[in-house]
Amino acid sequence: xxxxxxxxxxxxxxxxxxxxxxxxxxxFILGMPFFLFWIVMWVILTSFIMGIVYKLDPAVKGGDxx
Amino acid sequence: MNTALIIIFGFLLLAIYLGIRAxxxxxxxxxxxxxxxxxxxxxxxxxxxxxxxxxxxxxxxxSAWAYGKGGPAFYILAYISLAYVLGYxxxxxxxxxxxxxxxxxxPDFFVSxxxxxxxxxxxxxxxxxxxxxxxxxxxxxxxxxxxxxSYGSISSTAAIWIGAISLTVYLMxxxxxxxxxxxxxxDIMIFIVVLFLGIYMPFHYYGGLQPMFEAVHQxxxxxxxxxxxxxxxxxxxxxxxxxxxxxxxxPHTFNATYSAENENVFRKNSIISPIYTLMLLFxxxxxxxxxxxxxxxxxxxxxxxLLRLSIxxxxxxxxxFIGAAGLLTxxxxxxxxxxxxSTSLSKNVYGVLVPSATGKQISILAKCFVPVIALVSxxxxxxxxxxxxxxxxxxxxxVTQLFPAFIFSLMKNNIVTKYGACAGIVxxxxxxxxxxxxxxxxxxxxxxxxxxIKDTNVGVISxxxxxxxLMVVSLATKKIASQPxxxxxxxxxxxxx
Numbered sequence: 015x016x017x018x019x020x021x022x023x024x025x026x027x028x029x030x031x032x033x034x035x036x037x038x039x040x041x042f043i044l045g046m047p048f049f050l051f052w053i054v055m056w057v058i059l060t061s062f063i064m065g066i067v068y069k070l071d072p073a074v075k076g077g078d079x080x
Numbered sequence: 081m082n083t084a085l086i087i088i089f090g091f092l093l094l095a096i097y098l099g100i101r102a103x104x105x106x107x108x109x110x111x112x113x114x115x116x117x118x119x120x121x122x123x124x125x126x127x128x129x130x131x132x133x134x135x136x137x138x139x140x141x142x143s144a145w146a147y148g149k150g151g152p153a154f155y156i157l158a159y160i161s162l163a164y165v166l167g168y169x170x171x172x173x174x175x176x177x178x179x180x181x182x183x184x185x186x187p188d189f190f191v192s193x194x195x196x197x198x199x200x201x202x203x204x205x206x207x208x209x210x211x212x213x214x215x216x217x218x219x220x221x222x223x224x225x226x227x228x229x230s231y232g233s234i235s236s237t238a239a240i241w242i243g244a245i246s247l248t249v250y251l252m253x254x255x256x257x258x259x260x261x262x263x264x265x266x267d268i269m270i271f272i273v274v275l276f277l278g279i280y281m282p283f284h285y286y287g288g289l290q291p292m293f294e295a296v297h298q299x300x301x302x303x304x305x306x307x308x309x310x311x312x313x314x315x316x317x318x319x320x321x322x323x324x325x326x327x328x329x330x331p332h333t334f335n336a337t338y339s340a341e342n343e344n345v346f347r348k349n350s351i352i353s354p355i356y357t358l359m360l361l362f363x364x365x366x367x368x369x370x371x372x373x374x375x376x377x378x379x380x381x382x383x384x385x386l387l388r389l390s391i392x393x394x395x396x397x398x399x400x401f402i403g404a405a406g407l408l409t410x411x412x413x414x415x416x417x418x419x420x421x422s423t424s425l426s427k428n429v430y431g432v433l434v435p436s437a438t439g440k441q442i443s444i445l446a447k448c449f450v451p452v453i454a455l456v457s458x459x460x461x462x463x464x465x466x467x468x469x470x471x472x473x474x475x476x477x478x479v480t481q482l483f484p485a486f487i488f489s490l491m492k493n494n495i496v497t498k499y500g501a502c503a504g505i506v507x508x509x510x511x512x513x514x515x516x517x518x519x520x521x522x523x524x525x526x527x528x529x530x531x532x533i534k535d536t537n538v539g540v541i542s543x544x545x546x547x548x549x550l551m552v553v554s555l556a557t558k559k560i561a562s563q564p565x566x567x568x569x570x571x572x573x574x575x576x577x
Contacts, residue, residue: 022165029158030320033313037151037305039297045289047297047304053154054361057161060354064168068347073172 018070025060029053084229087400088407091269092246095411098265099250099258118179120260120339122348127263135413136221139270139406142360144382146367150296150303152311153364159320161354163327170328171337171346173490178338186334186420187428190482193489196498200428202505203482207331209509210475211421212457214330218414219244219461221383222407228387229403231396240461243410248454251415252447256339259415266408271359273405278362281369281389289365296368309531318537325543326480332413332420422449474516477539481508481546488550496550499557504550511542 036052043051068074138156145153174189181192186207191200219240226239250258286292297304306313328334340346363386370377370385374392377385390402426445431437437445485501488494496504514520515538522541523534 019169022168025162025165029162030317033306033316037313039293039301039304042290042293045293047293049151049305050154050361050364053157054358057157057354057358060161060165061351064165064347064351064354067168068351071347074344074347 016071016073018067021063021067024063025056028056028059082231082233083396084231084400084403085226085234087397088226088229088403091265091404092407092411095262095265095408096246096250098261099254102254102257102261118339119341120345121341122345123264124260125336125340125345126349126352127260127267136218136225136406136410138360138363139274139409140221140224140383140386142363143367143370143386146364147371147377147385148379148382149311150300150368151305151307152316153367155316155320157357157360158316159323159327160357160360162320163324164350164353166324167328167353168347168350170490171340171349172343174328174334174337175340175343175346183338185424185427186331187424189334190485190489190501191428193494194485194496194498194501196502197428197432199498199502199505201432202502204424204428206478206482206505206509207424208421208453210478211331211417212453212460213475215414215417215421215453215457216461218410218417219457222410222414223461224383225387225403225406225410228384228391229399231391237462240458243407243414244454244458247411247414247418248451250411251418252450256336256416256419259412259419260339262408262415263412266405266412269401269405269408273402274359274362274366277386277390277402278365281366281393284393285369285373292365292369296371299372310535312531312535314532315535315537318540322480322537322539322543323476325483326476329479329482329486330420331424331479332416335420335423336416418450418453421453422446425449425453474512477512477516477542478509480539480543481505481512484508484543484547484550495558496554497557500550500552500554503553504546507549508542508546511545512539515539515542 032052037049039047039049041048046054142153142156145156177183177193178189181188183189183192185204187200187203190203191197222243223236223240226242227234227236230239282289282292286295293304306316328337337346366386366389370389374385374388377388387399387402387406390399394402423446426442426449430445431442482505484504485496488496488501521534521538522529522536525538525541526534
């Protein structure tokens with residue numbers, strides 16, 4: 015197991031683990047209730063995190079071979 | 081015929097044309113038809129997979145959830161993003177193995193890994209059992225879209241027939257190539273329509289996003305968050321986890337992974353796809369706007385919220401474009417679903433029961449199953465009533481039961497035997513059916529438990545039963561399985577063909 019893959023756990027913790035603290039309407043951010051904003055933020059962060067994993071993953075180099 | 085309908089049918093013809101054109105110059109054997117000759121790059125696979133996310137369920141159902149349930153609707157955003165994180169790992173693994181062993185269908189994977197054609201039959205049946213309600217849902221969505229956009233002049237039954245026939249013809253001719261091309265047109269359309277509606281509606285009716293949400297919040301202060309009981313936090317977490325596990329177990333999603341040209345396709349996919357799910361955000365905005373503007377839609381009627389609001393707001397030609405986008409969201413996933421079901425029925429059920437069948441016969445039979453499954457689905461769409469939602473939920477729970485046997489098969493030293501895998505899947509599915517039909521929840525099973533556990537998705541229990549049976553039977557049959565058995569030579573996916 016490569017250590018870099020541990021980063022993949024972050025979105026799970028960010029979205030599911032934080033629910034008890036973020037399940038509220040205020041403050042509104044970017045026009046959205048806080049709960050919705052939090053999930054949207056993590057969806058974007060998930061893309062970002064997977065981008066980092068992709069960059070650092072040694073398996074990627076071998077993967078373009080057919 | 082009004083403007084809206086002309087535009088909708090124009091797009092239907094375009095989709096059929098693209099589907100037919102996509103096969104030009106290709107010899108359509110089963111490998112080309114069902115897995116595109118394994119030559120699809122990131123873009124095609126991305127659209128194929130996205131094709132399965134943005135079905136009529138997200139288009140109509142996403143707004144319906146926002147309209148009818150509020151905060152809990154956000155689980156859709158969470159589970160799709162997280163499913164792609166899991167896909168970063170399992171996508172390449174499925175693909176590599178499928179390529180090595182020339183697999184065509186999802187059951188092939190289990191047949192080859194566990195060296196058991198019989199397990200293939202079990203997995204096929206599970207797949208078809210899960211897929212048919214999903215197809216029904218697409219047909220139902222088609223019916224709603226066309227009949228609403230015709231302002232009532234076409235009945236939804238007629239609309240369902242039109243949709244089912246075009247879908248069948250189109251799929252029999254083009255296979256997965258057509259789906260991939262249509263998926264691109266569909267996603268561009270959906271993108272424009274959803275973004276436009278999601279921004280226009282709140283601004284048109286409320287002057288902005290925040291005023292819209294504030295109005296909703298004022299009318300019902302708990303609507304935008306997860307409630308304390310029912311669809312609560314523990315419901316959210318357990319449901320997201322179960323759907324993440326089930327996501328890649330859908331036969332058509334599993335099959336779509338075979339069509340990639342290399343394994344990095346999935347890794348790149350997991351970077352772009354979460355952002356892409358944000359399109360759903362705009363679908364939610366429409367649902368929340370509809371809440372106060374077209375009030376009073378109860379239960380299943382909530383599915384109409386997006387179209388009703390659009391009809392109230394726009395001229396028929398804009399409604400036409402919205403309807404066309406909706407139509408395509410039914411066509412692409414519908415064709416993928418039909419294809420996965422027919423391929424696995426012909427190859428993994430007929431091919432095993434009639435070992436003398438040639439590859440060509442199986443390939444022809446696969447196409448013949450398409451209209452049969454379509455007809456069965458149309459029948460249930462028209463006569464099924466409201467039980468369909470129940471069936472769909474059951475479908476998701478059923479495919480999730482394939483996950484334990486699947487994940488163990490990826491390990492180097494798989495301790496699960498074919499008997500264990502089979503018993504686990506069957507026990508899991510049996511408990512899913514029992515739970516769904518008797519409407520059992522953790523609350524009714526154990527009324528004394530704290531609320532936090534009562535709200536947990538009952539699918540957790542089926543998965544647990546599945547795991548226990550799988551382990552017990554595997555341990556008990558370890559001796560038998562480790563002996564060399566005569567059939568093992570003839571069970572490789574290729575040799576069955």
